[in-house]
Structures are given as structure tokens and as C-alpha cells.
Amino acid sequence: MQKKVAIIGAGPAGLTAAYLLAKANVTAVVFEKDAQYVGGISRTETYKGFNFDIGGHRFFSKSKEVEDFWTEILGDEMLERPRSSRMYYNKKFFAYPLAAFEALRKLGIIESGLCVLSYLHAKIFPVKNPTNIEDWVSNQFGKRLYRIFFKTYTEKVWGIPCKEISADWAAQRIKGLSLSSAIWNAVFKPRTNNADKNKVIKTLIDSFRYPKRGPGMMWERCVEKSIALGVSVEMNAAVTEIHLINNEWSIKTNTGKTFEGFSHVLSSAPMRELIASTYPKLPEAAFNASQQLNYRDFITVVLICKDEDAFTDNWIYIHEPGVKVGRIQNFKSWSPYMVPDPTMACYGLEYFCFEGDGMWTSKNEDLIELAKKEIEQIGLAKQASIVDGYVVRQPKAYPVYDHSYKQNVELVKQALSNYPGLYLIGRNGMHKYNNQDHSMMTAMLAAKNIIAGNQLYDIWNVNEDAEYHEGGNRGEVITEKIAERLVPERLKN
Ligand SMILES: Cc1cc2nc3c(=O)[nH]c(=O)nc-3n(C[C@H](O)[C@H](O)[C@H](O)COP(=O)(O)OP(=O)(O)OC[C@H]3O[C@@H](n4cnc5c(N)ncnc54)[C@H](O)[C@@H]3O)c2cc1C
Numbered sequence: 312m313q314k315k316v317a318i319i320g321a322g323p324a325g326l327t328a329a330y331l332l333a334k335a336n337v338t339a340v341v342f343e344k345d346a347q348y349v350g351g352i353s354r355t356e357t358y359k360g361f362n363f364d365i366g367g368h369r370f371f372s373k374s375k376e377v378e379d380f381w382t383e384i385l386g387d388e389m390l391e392r393p394r395s396s397r398m399y400y401n402k403k404f405f406a407y408p409l410a411a412f413e414a415l416r417k418l419g420i421i422e423s424g425l426c427v428l429s430y431l432h433a434k435i436f437p438v439k440n441p442t443n444i445e446d447w448v449s450n451q452f453g454k455r456l457y458r459i460f461f462k463t464y465t466e467k468v469w470g471i472p473c474k475e476i477s478a479d480w481a482a483q484r485i486k487g488l489s490l491s492s493a494i495w496n497a498v499f500k501p502r503t504n505n506a507d508k509n510k511v512i513k514t515l516i517d518s519f520r521y522p523k524r525g526p527g528m529m530w531e532r533c534v535e536k537s538i539a540l541g542v543s544v545e546m547n548a549a550v551t552e553i554h555l556i557n558n559e560w561s562i563k564t565n566t567g568k569t570f571e572g573f574s575h576v577l578s579s580a581p582m583r584e585l586i587a588s589t590y591p592k593l594p595e596a597a598f599n600a601s602q603q604l605n606y607r608d609f610i611t612v613v614l615i616c617k618d619e620d621a622f623t624d625n626w627i628y629i630h631e632p633g634v635k636v637g638r639i640q641n642f643k644s645w646s647p648y649m650v651p652d653p654t655m656a657c658y659g660l661e662y663f664c665f666e667g668d669g670m671w672t673s674k675n676e677d678l679i680e681l682a683k684k685e686i687e688q689i690g691l692a693k694q695a696s697i698v699d700g701y702v703v704r705q706p707k708a709y710p711v712y713d714h715s716y717k718q719n720v721e722l723v724k725q726a727l728s729n730y731p732g733l734y735l736i737g738r739n740g741m742h743k744y745n746n747q748d749h750s751m752m753t754a755m756l757a758a759k760n761i762i763a764g765n766q767l768y769d770i771w772n773v774n775e776d777a778e779y780h781e782g783g784n785r786g787e788v789i790t791e792k793i794a795e796r797l798v799p800e801r802l803k804n
Pocket of ligand 1: 319320321322323324325342343344345349350351352353365366367368369370371548549550551579580581584609708709736737738739740745746747748750
């Protein structure tokens with residue numbers, strides 16, 4: 312059969328696959344349930360000329376192939392932006408990543424002393440084999456610092472106690488950090504001279520790349536280029552069923568239309584939904600496992616106000632239990648092109664919730680009122696200066712890493728070996744806490760397998776890597792090296 316690929320979802324993973332397949336002359340059809348936007352969680356929405364992300368989206372990858380992809384799509388419309396972020400706790404702002412001495416000074420001498428004692432206690436009496444976030448982070452930093460700088464924000468994000476969140480998440484995100492290394496860096500971090508500056512600025516801590524008008528611009532341009540290469544993109548087309556009959560796939564959408572004759576399906580739709588739409592049904596155990604996967608949902612309340620230069624950070628984490636907001640974005644700091652009028656500012660107050668809960672079902676006017684009240688309480692803007700507001704809801708923003716997720720995903724993965732040509736890709740597709748680059752890498756490797764007509768790479772080996780977020784150099788790993796790391800042992804010979 313000739314290769315013909317159905318791609319579910321026009322997010323970073325789906326569009327990366329579409330573009331690369333089209334470049335290799337493989338026929339691809341993209342199905343996107345949104346009627347208007349491409350880019351998925353990495354889209355940019357627009358309201359009265361103000362552009363904003365679903366959370367701020369930094370473009371940074373250690374993969375050269377991913378960095379080159381972004382450059383190929385947007386060229387010099389990718390800006391190099393300085394990074395600045397802080398944490399808010401107990402009416403004070405702290406640098407983020409934490410600067411050890413500033414943190415200890417702002418916490419005060421008594422609290423600092425207690426933090427150091429609790430750190431020493433954790434080093435002498437660590438929890439053996441920590442399985443949850445609370446124990447893992449407390450082992451690393453001590454219980455007191457954990458309570459101040461991790462517990463509140465993390466529980467706001469996930470909506471469950473830290474004890475119920477798998478240590479996998481912390482191990483992926485903050486591996487390699489500890490209080491001792493933070494203090495060591497604060498004391499001994501070498502000063503950079505001008506010659507070193509270029510090198511240093513390329514690390515994620517100092518800067519990142521960002522499309523002129525937000526991440527959506529990347530994916531809108533990618534769609535245009537893919538269509539020019541022959542890709543069909545069906546918007547407003549939610550895939551409701553996929554059927555495997557005689558080694559061929561057919562796709563049904565919400566419009567009632569059926570599309571037939573696909574050799575492969577690449578799905579970036581949430582795993583729980585995709586498996587419920589797959590026929591023949593998966594064996595009962597795998598099917599039930601997929602239905603137990605959980606997600607965390609997300610609301611951004613956008614506030615438009617006169618720019619009073621209150622802050623220039625890209626974002627601020629809110630570790631304060633007294634307000635519901637979890638993080639505040641300052642979109643003009645991401646790119647000046649995000650606002651249509653330079654005298655105005657546009658802030659995004661992020662609320663983490665579950666689809667259907669009280670926050671999710673609140674009226675937009677009430678959410679805007681809450682956001683106005685909270686931003687004034689934190690001291691970043693006066694309610695009187697806010698002229699407009701807008702609300703965006705993002706279901707399934709985060710795949711939840713609870714204690715059973717790994718086993719559930721494993722059962723699904725094993726069952727799918729009997730569904731030739733079906734690849735799960737991307738973040739919710741694979742139920743992995745991926746950034747864009749890892750989501751794209753899974754798509755790149757799936758596309759390579761299809762183009763080669765051979766299982767060259769096991770895409771399940773693409774994983775999060777803690778150092779991605781707060782260290783390392785952009786594009787430092789050549790693709791072949793990543794790929795080599797990803798070829799599972801059993802396929803090497
Ligand atoms: C708050 C927040 C901040 C983030 N910050 C960053 C960052 O700074 N840098 C970074 O690189 N990444 C960041 N990410 C992660 C990034 O958003 C994701 O990694 C990326 O968007 C995942 O791409 P994807 O294509 O796998 O999935 P998605 O972006 O989820 O796209 C999936 C697409 O599939 C569509 N779809 C779903 N079901 C169906 C169906 N049945 N039929 C048809 N279409 C369907 C959806 O509408 C969507 O368009 C952040 C995420 C969040 C939530």
C-alpha cells in the first residue's frame with residue numbers, strides 16, 4: 312500500500328510530522344478539532360489586537376534538529392529575548408532560579424537558620440527511596456525550603472497533595488539541583504567577561520528564542536508551508552473514531568465524514584480519548600488503564616491595562632497561599648509585538664483547575680474580577696488601571712503523573728504493538744510532560760520511521776530531561792546523537 316498518513320492534531324507534534332513527511336513526498340492529512348487556531352497548547356490567541364500564549368512558551372532545545380526546524384520555519388522572525396522570572400512569597404519577590412544568598416537574606420536570619428538545620432537533617436536522615444514529590448524535594452532541599460518554595464505552587468498546579476504526585480515529575484524537572492550546589496554557584500560562579508558573554512547568553516537561564524508574535528506564529532507559518540508542499544489540513548474536524556481494517560486505517564470526524572486508505576495514523580490527541588475512539592477496541596485491561604489517566608486543566612485571565620512599568624519579568628510564580636493565581640505572565644516582556652499599543656500592558660493570570668470544577672465553570676466576568684483583585688493584592692497593578700479582560704480555558708494542559716500513570720501508559724503501549732501503523736506522539740498523545748521540543752522530537756522520529764519504512768527508532772525513548780529547563784546549551788546535541796541514544800538495544804543489532 313502507498314504511504315498515506317493521517318495526523319490527529321495541528322499542535323507542534325502533528326505539524327512537525329506533517330511538514331517533514333510532506334518534504335519527503337509522503338501524503339499527509341491533518342485533522343484539527345479547533346475551528347480557528349493551530350498550535351494546540353502552543354497557540355497564540357488574539358483579543359482586540361493583544362496576543363497571548365497559553366502560558367508563556369520559551370523556544371529552547373538541546374536538539375540541533377529542533378532548533379534548525381524553528382529557524383527554517385520562521386527565520387529572523389525568531390527573536391532572542393532576555394529571560395527574567397521571579398517568585399512571590401510572603402509579600403516578597405525572590406529571583407528565580409533561586410539565588411541562595413538573596414533567598415536566605417529575604418527569609419530573615421531565624422527562618423534561614425531553620426532552613427539550614429532542616430537541610431542538614433534531610434542530608435543525615437533522608438527518606439529512603441522517595442516515591443512522591445514531598446519526600447523527593449525534602450531530601451534534596453530540606454523540609455522547610457520545600458514548604459516555602461515548592462509545596463504551595465506545586466499543589467496549585469496539580470490540585471492534589473504533593474504526597475500523591477509521583478517523584479518522577481520532580482526528578483525530571485529539578486534533577487541535579489540541591490541547596491549545596493546553589494550556594495556553591497552563588498559563591499564561586501565565575502564572572503563573565505565580554506568574550507564569554509555570547510556563550511553564556513545562549514543558556515536557558517539568560518535568554519530564549521521567541522517568535523515575534525508568539526508561539527502560534529511558528530505553527531501558523533508551518534501550516535502554510537506544509538499546505539504549499541501538498542498537506543491537507545482539515546480544521547474544525549475532531550476525530551471521533553479510528554478503525555483498523557485489513558492493515559488500513561480509516562478516520563471518522565465529528566462532521567460525520569469518513570476518510571479512508573491510511574497506512575499510518577499519528578495521534579497527538581489525549582491518550583485517554585484516542586484509545587476510547589480506537590477500533591477494534593484494545594484488550595480490557597489496556598482500555599481500562601487508558602481511561603484512568605488524569606489531566607489538569609488551566610485558565611488564563613488576560614488583563615489589559617495602562618503600562619505603569621510595574622514589572623518587566625516574563626513571568627512570576629506565585630507561592631502565596633492567600634491568592635488563587637499560580638503564575639503571572641507579562642506578555643509584552645516576551646515580545647513587544649504582543650501588544651498593539653506601547654503604552655499598554657497585557658498580563659496573563661494563570662489559574663490551575665479541573666475541567667468542570669468551580670473555577671472552570673465560573674463566569675468570565677467573575678474570573679476577571681478575581682484576577683483584578685488578586686493582581687492588586689500582590690501589588691503589580693491597580694484595579695483602576697485595568698481597562699479590559701479576557702478569559703481562555705485550556706482543557707488537558709497537563710498530563711498528571713499520579714502513582715498509577717506509568718503502569719497505565721505501559722499497558723496501553725504494549726497493547727498498541729498489535730495496531731500496526733498507529734503512533735502516539737507529543738505531550739498528551741504519549742501522556743508525557745513534554746515541552747514543544749520533546750513533542751516535536753517524537754514526531755520527527757515517527758516521521759523518520761515512516762519515511763524509511765522501518766522501525767528505526769523507538770519514540771517512547773524520547774523523554775524529559777531536567778537540565779533542559781534551567782541549564783545546558785541550545786542545539787548542543789546533534790540529532791544523530793539523540794537518535795543513537797534513542798535506538799533501543801533490541802533494535803541496534
Ligand atoms: C502552561 C504551559 C506552559 C508551557 N510552556 C512551554 C514553554 O515555555 N516551552 C515549550 O517548549 N513548551 C511549553 N509548554 C508545552 C507545550 O505547550 C506542549 O509541549 C506542546 O504544545 C505539545 O504539543 P503537541 O502537539 O504534543 O500537543 P498539543 O499542543 O496539545 O496539540 C494537540 C492538538 O490536537 C488537537 N486535538 C486533540 N484531540 C483531537 C481530536 N480528537 N481530533 C482532532 N484534533 C484533536 C488539539 O486541538 C490540539 O490542537 C507549556 C505548556 C503549558 C500547559
